[in-house]
Amino acid sequence: xILGNYLTSAALFxxxxxxxxxxxxxxxxxxxxxxxxxxTYLLLVSMAYRKGSTxxxxxxxxxxxxxxxxxRGNVADPVLQNFCLTAIVIGVAxxxxxxxxxxxxxxxxxxxxxxxxxxxxx
Amino acid sequence: xSGLVPSSDAAPAALLVVPVVLPIVGAxxxxxxxxxxxxxxxxxxxxxxxxxxxxxxxxxxxxxxxxTRVLVHYFGHWKPIGGQALGISFAADPFGLxxxxxxxxxxxxxxxxxxxxxxxxxxxxxxxxxxxFQVLIAALIGAALTSDLINLFVWFQVASLASYxxxxxxxxxxIALEATFKxxxxxxxxxxxxxxxxxxxxxxxxxxNFGQLRGxxxxxxxxxxxxxxxxxxxxxxxxxxxxxxxxxxxxxxTPAPGSVSALFSGLMVNLGVVxxxxxxxxxxxxxxxxxxxxGMLLVAGVASAFLGGILALAxxxxxxxxxxxxxxxxxxxxxxxxxxxxxxxxxxxxHMISHGVFKALLxxxxxxxxxxxxxxxxxxxxxxLRHRTSLAIxxxxxxxxxxxxxxxxxxxxxxxxHEGVKDSNSVVYAAVLIAQVITVAAxxxxxxxxxxxxRAQPYQELEKPRTGMRVALGLLAAACLAIxxxxxxxxxxxxxxxxxxxxxxDGYAHAVLSSGGTLPHxxxxxxxxxxxxxxxxxxxxxxxxxxxxxxxxxxxxxxxxALRRLHTGLVNDxxxxxxxxxxxxxxILIS
Numbered sequence: 001x002i003l004g005n006y007l008t009s010a011a012l013f014x015x016x017x018x019x020x021x022x023x024x025x026x027x028x029x030x031x032x033x034x035x036x037x038x039x040t041y042l043l044l045v046s047m048a049y050r051k052g053s054t055x056x057x058x059x060x061x062x063x064x065x066x067x068x069x070x071x072r073g074n075v076a077d078p079v080l081q082n083f084c085l086t087a088i089v090i091g092v093a094x095x096x097x098x099x100x101x102x103x104x105x106x107x108x109x110x111x112x113x114x115x116x117x118x119x120x121x122x
Numbered sequence: 123x124s125g126l127v128p129s130s131d132a133a134p135a136a137l138l139v140v141p142v143v144l145p146i147v148g149a150x151x152x153x154x155x156x157x158x159x160x161x162x163x164x165x166x167x168x169x170x171x172x173x174x175x176x177x178x179x180x181x182x183x184x185x186x187x188x189x190t191r192v193l194v195h196y197f198g199h200w201k202p203i204g205g206q207a208l209g210i211s212f213a214a215d216p217f218g219l220x221x222x223x224x225x226x227x228x229x230x231x232x233x234x235x236x237x238x239x240x241x242x243x244x245x246x247x248x249x250x251x252x253x254x255f256q257v258l259i260a261a262l263i264g265a266a267l268t269s270d271l272i273n274l275f276v277w278f279q280v281a282s283l284a285s286y287x288x289x290x291x292x293x294x295x296x297i298a299l300e301a302t303f304k305x306x307x308x309x310x311x312x313x314x315x316x317x318x319x320x321x322x323x324x325x326x327x328x329x330x331n332f333g334q335l336r337g338x339x340x341x342x343x344x345x346x347x348x349x350x351x352x353x354x355x356x357x358x359x360x361x362x363x364x365x366x367x368x369x370x371x372x373x374x375x376t377p378a379p380g381s382v383s384a385l386f387s388g389l390m391v392n393l394g395v396v397x398x399x400x401x402x403x404x405x406x407x408x409x410x411x412x413x414x415x416x417g418m419l420l421v422a423g424v425a426s427a428f429l430g431g432i433l434a435l436a437x438x439x440x441x442x443x444x445x446x447x448x449x450x451x452x453x454x455x456x457x458x459x460x461x462x463x464x465x466x467x468x469x470x471x472x473h474m475i476s477h478g479v480f481k482a483l484l485x486x487x488x489x490x491x492x493x494x495x496x497x498x499x500x501x502x503x504x505x506x507l508r509h510r511t512s513l514a515i516x517x518x519x520x521x522x523x524x525x526x527x528x529x530x531x532x533x534x535x536x537x538x539x540h541e542g543v544k545d546s547n548s549v550v551y552a553a554v555l556i557a558q559v560i561t562v563a564a565x566x567x568x569x570x571x572x573x574x575x576x577r578a579q580p581y582q583e584l585e586k587p588r589t590g591m592r593v594a595l596g597l598l599a600a601a602c603l604a605i606x607x608x609x610x611x612x613x614x615x616x617x618x619x620x621x622x623x624x625x626x627x628d629g630y631a632h633a634v635l636s637s638g639g640t641l642p643h644x645x646x647x648x649x650x651x652x653x654x655x656x657x658x659x660x661x662x663x664x665x666x667x668x669x670x671x672x673x674x675x676x677x678x679x680x681x682x683x684a685l686r687r688l689h690t691g692l693v694n695d696x697x698x699x700x701x702x703x704x705x706x707x708x709x710i711l712i713s
Binding site: 013017020021022023024026029033036037040043044047048077079080083086087090093094097098101102104105108109114115117118119120121122 | 272276279282283286287290293296297299300301302303304306307310311313314317318320321322324325330372373376377433436437686687689690691692693694697698701
């Protein structure tokens with residue numbers, strides 16, 4: 001099951017990268033970066049998973065288990081999930097700034113083609 | 123290394139958070155106070171950043187010196203138990219602390235210059251500018267002091283976000299937007315790379331603390347670790363502007379105001395170098411037998427030194443010359459660190475300080491020239507020696523410092539790197555010398571075209587120079603001299619301990635896990651008036667000036683035009699170069 005997650009994540013990452021490398025439409029580049037970002041979330045959550053594990057925090061331990069059993073038991077790694085949350089927050093901030101820049105670029109250049117927005121070169 | 127920590131360390135270690143908190147508080151206060159009075163953001167930001175520098179100095183008194191100490195602070199007092207760290211910690215080792223001190227002190231000078239250059243902005247803009255500037259400085263200090271991999275990633279992202287705001291600050295300038303757009307695309311991809319690398323290391327080793335990771339990695343490297351190494355280094359190399367991850371750098375420096383370019387080039391780019399060095403030297407077991415990373419860094423360093431130098435020589439835009447030269451200098455820094463012997467590493471630390479100061483000085487002068495004349499192209503400038511003598515003197519001092527003319531700062535730092543590289547690899551040594559010649563030529567040409575040659579027609583009108591700018595230029599020029607005049611003191615108290623922290627990997631790791639510790643003394647001998655070094659410098663300067671004179675008189679060589687054509691200005695191409703570089707790096711690492 002997990003191998004499938006890794007493969008999906010890699011495929012998403014490559015798809016996003018492919019879009020960034022080949023598309024000249026800035027909106028598509030933003031989309032490509034978002035795809036790459038989503039693939040990192042999938043990768044991290046998958047890395048946190050262990051076979052048959054449960055959520056790390058439970059109000060009511062399942063199946064008559066005690067809290068102490070859970071501490072030693074098979075739970076998904078909360079730290080990696082936490083990274084995901086951090087990355088989502090950062091990602092939203094960056095996408096926000098990026099889209100603001102895209103709006104301004106579109107206003108100035110009347111175009112969202114990267115080929116038309118390259119005064120700085122060489 | 124003693125596990126015992128003197129109680130006198132506890133107080134300065136508890137202060138470690140303060141240098142990061144102060145600029146953040148200033149960043150909150152500046153936009154809040156700006157509507158009332160336009161001077162308030164200036165005062166709050168300068169006070170906050172300089173106070174942060176003073177606190178760092180207090181900490182530095184305990185860290186530097188012959189008995190080098192590493193001070194550690196655990197957030198929430200979550201101390202490691204049995205070598206397992208759960209919380210985040212800050213550690214002041216001589217290497218990180220040097221970068222933090224640099225950021226605070228040069229940052230203060232740049233704030234002064236920024237506000238005198240941008241004095242005509244409205245209150246709201248001034249507040250916002252001061253906020254972003256301080257957030258960036260806080261992120262640099264945080265990245266320098268942290269000893270936690272994900273925390274380093276977070277500071278990297280904070281610095282990136284602040285840099286997007288600063289580089290796109292003048293939203294009405296189309297090229298500023300264009301540059302910001304490229305900066306965002308390249309840095310975001312770099313961010314993914316770092317993020318995945320850090321997560322992979324955590325998934326493998328269950329650790330993020332540098333000390334704990336170091337111990338775990340020393341037991342053996344698996345393929346996943348090597349991929350993580352490649353991802354981390356290439357991600358941070360993007361920030362450092364190393365070839366082939368450099369596409370964003372020249373563009374981001376061109377349209378920004380002089381002080382912002384100076385902040386980017388003198389300080390922010392070094393964040394990448396510091397992080398690369400931490401990962402390569404302090405985290406991963408070294409030596410070429412374990413992995414090929416240091417070898418590849420040498421290649422990237424030489425490529426950056428050459429490409430940066432050649433394209434700096436070919437530019438017509440004054441600030442672009444300096445930006446390309448930054449790539450070249452980062453290459454030299456990485457060569458020194460990757461060579462990894464006492465002299466080269468101490469030399470690179472020295473050169474990092476020296477580069478921060480002279481590049482800030484040069485960018486302020488260039489910004490001053492652009493501000494006074496309203497021109498950006500050197501072909502339209504000239505004769506500014508007579509009109510703006512202070513800028514001419516500042517630029518000349520900076521150029522002489524890069525060229526390594528004694529007693530300026532570049533002489534000792536470049537000399538140390540030469541000494542370290544000479545013994546270990548003669549091909550790299552030759553490359554460093556040739557790159558040095560090209561650098562001298564590029565900067566010499568820029569100084570000649572801007573200041574020293576005659577201009578046919580007089581300038582229409584020139585803006586008046588401002589006091590704050592002059593003070594900042596004076597301070598930086600004085601620092602350039604001071605760093606060059608007291609090399610013995612600087613090497614003994616700062617550069618050699620920093621090299622000890624990087625080369626004595628286990629000392630740092632042990633200290634980070636055990637509430638601090640001491641580092642062994644590392645002897646770095648440097649003979650200031652060594653005849654061979656003086657001759658080398660004289661030869662490179664002479665060759666550089668000849669090259670500049672030759673280059674000014676002729677058309678652009680075809681090879682240089684081809685190199686310029688490679689930099690199409692298309693962000694897709696830059697991302698392709700970077701992705702190809704990362705892919706090659708990963709393939710070589712796991713092969």
